[in-house]
Amino acid sequence: MAVADAPLALPSGAPSHDGKVLGVFTRAQRTTGWRSWITGVDHKKVGIMYGAAAIFFLLIGGFEALLIRMQLWAPRQQLLSADVYNQVYTMHGTTMVFLVVMPIGAAFANYLLPLQIGARDVAFPRLNAFSFWCFLFGGIFLNTSWLLGGGADGGWFMYAPNNGVLYSPSHGIDFWVLGLIITGIASMVSSVNLIVTVLNMRAPGMSMMKMPIFTWMTLVTQFLLLFALPVITVALFLLMFSRIFGAAFFNIDDGANPLLWQHLFWIFGHPEVYLMILPSFGLISEILPVFSRKPIFGYSFIVFSGVAIAFMGFGVWAHHMFVSGLGPTSVLVFSLTTMFIAVPTGVKILNWTATMWGGRLRFDTPLLFSIGLITMFTIGGLSGVSHSIAPADTQQTDTYYIVAHFHYVLFGGAFFGFMGGFYYYWPKVFGYMLSEKMGKWNFWVLFLGFNLTFGPMHIIGLQGMSRRYYTYDPNFGFDIWNKIATIGAFTIALSVILFIVNIALSYKRSKSLPPVGADPWDARTLEWITPNPTPEWNFDPIPTVTRVDDFWYQKYEETADGGLVKVRDAKDIVQDSDGVGVHLPSPSYWPIVLAFGLPIVAYGLIFSWWLCLLGGAIIVTAMFGWAFEPPDDPEAAHGHGHDEAGHDDHGSAADVDALEQEVAPVG
Amino acid sequence: MADTATFEPVHETGRDAAAPHAHIEHDTNTGISNTKLAMWLFLGSECLLFGALLTTYLLYKNPLPGQGPTREQLFDIPFTSASSFVLLMSSLTMVLAVAAIERSDHHRMRIWLGATAVLGSLFIAGQIYEFTTFYAEGLGYTTSRFGSAFYTLTGFHGVHVTAGIIMLVSLLLWSLRGNLPEHRSETVEVVGLYWHFVDVVWIVLFAVVYLIP
Numbered sequence: 001m002a003v004a005d006a007p008l009a010l011p012s013g014a015p016s017h018d019g020k021v022l023g024v025f026t027r028a029q030r031t032t033g034w035r036s037w038i039t040g041v042d043h044k045k046v047g048i049m050y051g052a053a054a055i056f057f058l059l060i061g062g063f064e065a066l067l068i069r070m071q072l073w074a075p076r077q078q079l080l081s082a083d084v085y086n087q088v089y090t091m092h093g094t095t096m097v098f099l100v101v102m103p104i105g106a107a108f109a110n111y112l113l114p115l116q117i118g119a120r121d122v123a124f125p126r127l128n129a130f131s132f133w134c135f136l137f138g139g140i141f142l143n144t145s146w147l148l149g150g151g152a153d154g155g156w157f158m159y160a161p162n163n164g165v166l167y168s169p170s171h172g173i174d175f176w177v178l179g180l181i182i183t184g185i186a187s188m189v190s191s192v193n194l195i196v197t198v199l200n201m202r203a204p205g206m207s208m209m210k211m212p213i214f215t216w217m218t219l220v221t222q223f224l225l226l227f228a229l230p231v232i233t234v235a236l237f238l239l240m241f242s243r244i245f246g247a248a249f250f251n252i253d254d255g256a257n258p259l260l261w262q263h264l265f266w267i268f269g270h271p272e273v274y275l276m277i278l279p280s281f282g283l284i285s286e287i288l289p290v291f292s293r294k295p296i297f298g299y300s301f302i303v304f305s306g307v308a309i310a311f312m313g314f315g316v317w318a319h320h321m322f323v324s325g326l327g328p329t330s331v332l333v334f335s336l337t338t339m340f341i342a343v344p345t346g347v348k349i350l351n352w353t354a355t356m357w358g359g360r361l362r363f364d365t366p367l368l369f370s371i372g373l374i375t376m377f378t379i380g381g382l383s384g385v386s387h388s389i390a391p392a393d394t395q396q397t398d399t400y401y402i403v404a405h406f407h408y409v410l411f412g413g414a415f416f417g418f419m420g421g422f423y424y425y426w427p428k429v430f431g432y433m434l435s436e437k438m439g440k441w442n443f444w445v446l447f448l449g450f451n452l453t454f455g456p457m458h459i460i461g462l463q464g465m466s467r468r469y470y471t472y473d474p475n476f477g478f479d480i481w482n483k484i485a486t487i488g489a490f491t492i493a494l495s496v497i498l499f500i501v502n503i504a505l506s507y508k509r510s511k512s513l514p515p516v517g518a519d520p521w522d523a524r525t526l527e528w529i530t531p532n533p534t535p536e537w538n539f540d541p542i543p544t545v546t547r548v549d550d551f552w553y554q555k556y557e558e559t560a561d562g563g564l565v566k567v568r569d570a571k572d573i574v575q576d577s578d579g580v581g582v583h584l585p586s587p588s589y590w591p592i593v594l595a596f597g598l599p600i601v602a603y604g605l606i607f608s609w610w611l612c613l614l615g616g617a618i619i620v621t622a623m624f625g626w627a628f629e630p631p632d633d634p635e636a637a638h639g640h641g642h643d644e645a646g647h648d649d650h651g652s653a654a655d656v657d658a659l660e661q662e663v664a665p666v667g
Numbered sequence: 668m669a670d671t672a673t674f675e676p677v678h679e680t681g682r683d684a685a686a687p688h689a690h691i692e693h694d695t696n697t698g699i700s701n702t703k704l705a706m707w708l709f710l711g712s713e714c715l716l717f718g719a720l721l722t723t724y725l726l727y728k729n730p731l732p733g734q735g736p737t738r739e740q741l742f743d744i745p746f747t748s749a750s751s752f753v754l755l756m757s758s759l760t761m762v763l764a765v766a767a768i769e770r771s772d773h774h775r776m777r778i779w780l781g782a783t784a785v786l787g788s789l790f791i792a793g794q795i796y797e798f799t800t801f802y803a804e805g806l807g808y809t810t811s812r813f814g815s816a817f818y819t820l821t822g823f824h825g826v827h828v829t830a831g832i833i834m835l836v837s838l839l840l841w842s843l844r845g846n847l848p849e850h851r852s853e854t855v856e857v858v859g860l861y862w863h864f865v866d867v868v869w870i871v872l873f874a875v876v877y878l879i880p
Contacts, residue, residue: 123701192708200695200704226708230716238723238819245808247815249723254812255731264719627837 039587041125044534046132047111048429053136054103060143061095062493064088069453069489072482075474085470086153087172091143093156094176097276098183099139101410104418105279106135106187109194109218111429115527116212118203118545120538123196125585126626127189133595134186141599142179145172152176155468157269157320158239160250160261165243171606177240178602184229184236185598191225194218203526205545209303212525212548213296216303217282220310224275227314232268235261244605259324266317274313276410277377278306280417281348284370287424288352289549290523291367292359293564298351299548305344305351312341322390323397331390338388342381349378365439366521369420372447376412380405383458398468401461407454419446419499427520431533432510438502446495452488456481519570524552530575537584540577588629594622706857710864717823717868721875724820728876730811738813741801742877750793751873754828757786758866761859768852776855777842783862784835787828794825817876824872827865834858 037045067088071080080088110128114121122128145151152172154163163173198219202211211219239261241247248254250261289296296302318326318334326334352374361367383405387393396402419442426434460481465472472478510516516532529551530538547553554573556564600615695701730737764779798818806814838858841847847854 124705188712192705192712195708196701196704199697200699200701202696226712227715230712230714231719234716234719234723241815241819247809247819248812249727249815251812254734254815255727256812257726260723260726264723267719 036587038592039129039589041121041129041585041587041591042536043110043114043122043125043128044429044536044538046128047107047109049132050103050107050110050135053132053139054100054107057095057099057103057139057143058496061092061100062496064092064095066489066493068092069486071470072472073486074483075472075476075479077471080470082470083150083153086155086468087151089468090153090155090158090172090176091146091151094142094152094180095139096410097156097272098180099135099142101276101414101418102187103135105218105221105276105414106131106190108214108279108283108418108421108425109221110190112425112527113194113197113215113218114201115530115534115538116215116525117198117201117206118526118539118543119197119201120542120582121585122193123201124193126588126591127193129588130591130595131186131190131193133592134189134598135183137595137599138179138182138186141182141602142175145175145179148175157265158261159265160239160256160258161252163239163243163261164250174240174243174606175602177236177243178599178605181233181236181240182598182602184233187225188229188233191222191229194222195226198222203539203542203545206526209300210545210548210550212527213285213299213302214279214282214525217278217285217306220306221275221278224271224278224310224313228268228271228275231264232272235264235268238264240605259321262321262324263317266320267314269320270317271310271313273406273409274309277414277417278309280373280414280421281306283417283421283424284352284373286525287366287370287420288355290424290521291362291364291370292356293362293522294355294359295524295549295552296351297354297357298347301347302351305347308344309341312337312344316341319388319393322393335388335390339385342385342388345381349374349381364423364521365434365436365443366420366424368440368443369416369423372443373413373416373420376408376416376450380408380410380412383408396461398466399461400457400465400467403467404454404457404461407450407457411454412450416446419443422499424521427516427532428527429533430507431516432506432513433516433520434502434506435509438498438505442495442498442502445491445498449488449491449493449495452491453485454488456484456488517571518574522555522570524549526550528570529573535577535579537577537579537582540575540579540582543575588626590622590626590629594619594626597622700853703853703857703860706860710860713827713864713868717871720820720823721872724816724876727812727816730813734811735807735814736801736805741804741806743797743800744877746793747797747873747877750790750797751869753786753793754790754866754869757783757790758863760786761862765852765856765859768847768849768855771849773842773847777839780835780839780842780855784832784839787832787835787862791825791828791832794821820872820876824865824868827868831858831862831865834861 037049040046067080068085071077071085071088110122110132148171150170150172152158152175153168153170154173154176158173158176161167198211198215238247238249242249242251248256250256250258252258285296285302316334316337318330319338322331322334352370356371383401387396387402387405423434423439426432460478463477465476465478472482518531519528520532521528526543526545527534529543543550551573555566555568555570557567559565597615597618600618601612602615604610604612604615695704697704699707728738760779760782764776764783767773767776767779806817808814808818835858838847838855
C-alpha cells in the first residue's frame, strides 16, 4: 500500500509534468496489438485475461484430477506413488480453489461490474491490472514447484503440524505459502477496487437497490474477501516464518498449538467457500429472469439473503473442526449456526424456482446450466446440512462423503453457474454466439459426467473410504464405485473439450454469419444497452437509470392485465456512439512490472537472498515509477481506437478541452 | 492508488490558478472520494490482520518454562511508555499538518509533516533498541513461542509505521517540489488516516502486550 502516496486523481487532461519524470518512460499508449494487453488497464481486457488464465489453470487442475482418478481406478494401483499422490491432490485442490473458481469469479466481476452500474471503468484501473498480473504470476509461481522439487503435499488446508519442515522437507509448501500470499495480494487489491467502484461510481439513478443482482453478489463477495483474506495472510506468514526462519508457531515441542492453524485457516476458509459460490449465484440470478421472461422473484430477498450469507459465513468456521476436540459448547454453537446458514441459501433456491414458475421458459444453454446449478447445489446443500449434525459429521469427516459434498457445491454449484455465464455473456464479450447445439451437448455431457464422478462418492464415503489415501484394498468393496467415478471424470474432461471446441468452431462460423446484434437474448439489465462486443468506452453517454431491469422496461410496458407489450425495439435503445471525446485512463507498464517483482522475491526467500534484493529493487522501482507516472495524456481522447498505429492524433488543446467538457462526470 | 477513473471535468487553466481550495467536491455516489474510501476499506481489512496476529500472541504470550525469558523479566514499561507517547504525539502533528494544508499554509504543513516523520522514526528507533536489548537478554526469534509471537506482532506494526514514514517523506518531498497543491490536499488527509490507524493499533498493542499482566 506504499503506493498510496501517489498523487490523487488528476482532473483528466490537466498536464502535470512534461512527458518524462525522473527518466521514467512516458506513459504507455498502445490500444491495439499484444502490447495493449500487457499494459492495458481497461476492465474488460483485464476481465478477459482473468478468464483465459483461469481456463488455463482449469486444464492443469483438471489434469491433476484425472491423475487422481486414474490412480483410484483399481485397488493397489501403482500409477502414482503415495508421495506424488499427496502432491497431486494438494495441488488439484489449491489450483481449483485459488486459480480457477476465484479468478473466474473475478473475470465476470471485472468485465460486468462497471457495465452493470453504468461506469466506464473501475475506480483504480492500474491497480486492477496489477491485481490480474499478481494473480497470474502467483499462479505460475505456485505451479513451478512441480519443476523445482515437487508440489505441496499437505492437502489444500495444509494442517499443522504436517505443514512443518519436519514432515514436509521439500520446498513444495514454501511455494504454496508464497504463491498464496501473492495471489492474496491480488484479491485484496481487487476487493478494495471493486467495492469502491460499486459504492462510488454508479450511474445517475442507479441506487443500491436498483443494481443488478450479479453486482450485489459481487459486492458481497468482495467484502468477504476484504475481511477474510487478512486472516489467511497472517496464517500464511506464520507458516512462512516457521518454515523459513524456524519460528515456533506450529512447533509442538515449543508448546505450540496446532489448532491455531485450523482456526485461522477456517476463519478464512469458510467465508472463502461463500465467496466462491456467490458470483455464480449472481450470474444465474441474471440468467433465470431473462430465460423465464419474468422479473426475479423477490429482488430484495435475494439481495439480503446474500448479505446474510456473508455475515453468517464468518460464524460457522469451526464446523470444519468438529473432530478436533473443541468441546461440547463450541460444537453445539457451531452446529446451530451451520443449520441457520442454510436458511438464506434456501431462500435463494426458493426465489430462483419461483422466478421460473409460470414463466415462458426458453431452454437455451445458459438456462440449462442455471437449472443444473439449482439442482446440483441443492443436493450439495443437503449433504452440507447433514454435516451440521456433529455426530453424523464425526462419522463423515475425512471420507469421500465430504469430497462429494464440496464438489456438488463448488463444481455443481459455482462451476455450472460459470458455464451458464460463459454461454450467456459470450456475445457480449466477443461479439459472436456459441453454438447452441454444441452447448446443449456440452451441458448434458458435463451433467452426466459430474454425477457419475461425484454421486458414487456419497456411497463409498459412507461406506468408509477415506480421502487423501492413495489406494485401497480389493476386498473393501470400493472397486465398482471408483471405476464409475473414473469414467465420470473422463466424461467431464470430454465436456470441457467440447466447450473449447465450441469456442473455436463458433468463432470460425461467426465470420460467415451476420453480426450478433445488440440484444441476442432479449435481456434485462444495463450492460446490454451497450453494443456487442462492448466498445472500449462502455457507455456514451452515461445512461440514467430509473428502475431495476431498466433495459427491459425500455423495451416493454405492462398492460392493465399484467401482460407485456413491446414498445420499442432493442436496436433503438442500444447506444450507437463512436466514443469521440470520451477520456479513458491510459495504459501503463507499471502494474506488470510491480507484479513481476513479487515472485522474484518469493524465489529469493526459497533459494537465495540475492534474488530477494533483485525482486525488491524491481518492486521499489515499479512503485516509484507508478507514483511518478505522468498523468493520462490529456490529448489521448478516444475516437481513434481504430488507428492501427495506436497513436492518437494530436488535435489542438482547445479542441480537446471542448471534447473533455462533453464527457461530464459519471459519478 | 494514483489514478482514478472518476473522469472529473477538466479545470480550465493550469493546475493551481483556478483550482478550488481544499476538499473539492467529488462526484461520487457516497460523496467520499475514491481514494479515501479505498483507504478506509483497506484499514478495515487491516483490523483483521492485527486481530489475527494479536490472537496468536495471546495464545503464546507465556513461553514454556525454561525456554528463555518471560515478559515480566523483559518488559521495561517506562521506556515503552515514553516511546508510545512519542508515537501518540505524532498523531497530533499529523492533524496539524492536515489542518495547515487545508488553510493553504504549505510552509507549516511541511514542518508538521517533517515532525510527524521524525516522531515516527523515534518510535522505530525505540523499537529497534528494545528488540536488540531483548535479544541481548536472551529472547531470540526462535527461542520460545513467546519470542516468535512477540517479534512477529510488534514487527508487523513496526513495518506499518515504517511504510507510513516513507509516505510522509514522499509527501514532504512532493510538496517541496511544488507538486502538492491545495486541491490535492486530500492526499495528506488519506496518509493521515493511515497514520492515525497505525497509532490506534499501537494503543491496543501497548495495552494488551505490555500493560495487561
